[in-house]
Amino acid sequence: MDGELFPRERTEIAPGAVHVPDWLGPRRQGELLHACREWARPPAGLRTVHTPGGGTMTARQVCLGRHWYPYGYAHTAVDGDGAPVKPMPGWLADLGRAAVAAAYGDAAARGVAAAYGDGPDPGAPEAYDIALINFYTGDSRMGMHRDAEERSAAPVVSFSLGDSCLFRFGNTASRGRPYRDVELRSGDLFVFGGPSRLAYHGVPKVLPGTAPPGLGLTGRLNITLRVGGLD
Template structure:
């Protein structure tokens, strides 16, 4: 954000968990938002996720590459319209690879390594939140890449031991990058609050989008 008294800096929140402010510039944010709007359209579009206990998540979701549902993956939107999941774009997989290098201050992972093949796009309105959870349905230890668009949120990042304290709250703004891998790969995390009306006006988004990139390491039968 322009006009900061003290510029926000890259910060290691926990070993293996890194926050990189303003990683996506305005043009890349607009391009990613345009893509999200396309992905959100049916078939296999934006849906409300229902939990096994009968509840619903307040953030709505669309998936690419493989379809996540509580608690597994499928090649079709099994808890939606049943349509085949949209493919993971090569440029988005490459963005994930680039993000890991930026977060860890190293060259991006080698192109021959397992590519980012799953994206979960969550849409939060002003009343949405996400409880503490772990991204534990994959079979790969590759870092999780999280990209934020739109409204600022409170991102709560804890440990792999429990959903409770100790944890650390981080403000994620539009364009911010958060990567967690290594000892932080299975840490509990969540979004207790979104701050409505804080999105950059020029982005043209009311609410918050989070694009989470993962390497599945899964061998699912053809859909």
């Protein structure tokens, strides 16, 4: 945001969880928004997600590479129109690897960031092969949850577009405290891996009307990239 007293800086929110403000410039944000609009078109387009308990997620979702549904992955939109999931673009996978390097440093991108977790080389530059894109309106929320359906320990990469949100990053033991709230704005990068890879996290609030005026988006898009390790 222009005119701030102190510029926002890269911050390690928890071990292995890093917030990099303004990582995506206006041009790249616009390119991602255009791509998201294409991915959201049928078949296997934007859908409403229903949970096994009968609930409905207020953020709508589209997937690339593999289709996520509560709580697993499939090659087709099994809880949507049943069409094959759209492929994961190579350029988006490359952007994920670059994001890991930006968050952890080039050493992590070369696969020598064992200090970030318990497994072998958790920061290794594996190929990101899954993307989940969530669209939030002003009254959308995301409850505390873990990204636990993947078999890879590679970090999760998250890009924010449009309206700002309150992002709650918690612990690996429960949905409750301790947790830390972070404001994510359009263009921000958030990466979590290593000891924070299975931390609970959620979005308790979206801040309507905070998107960059030139972006042309009402609402918030969150693009999360993952390495499935499912093959």
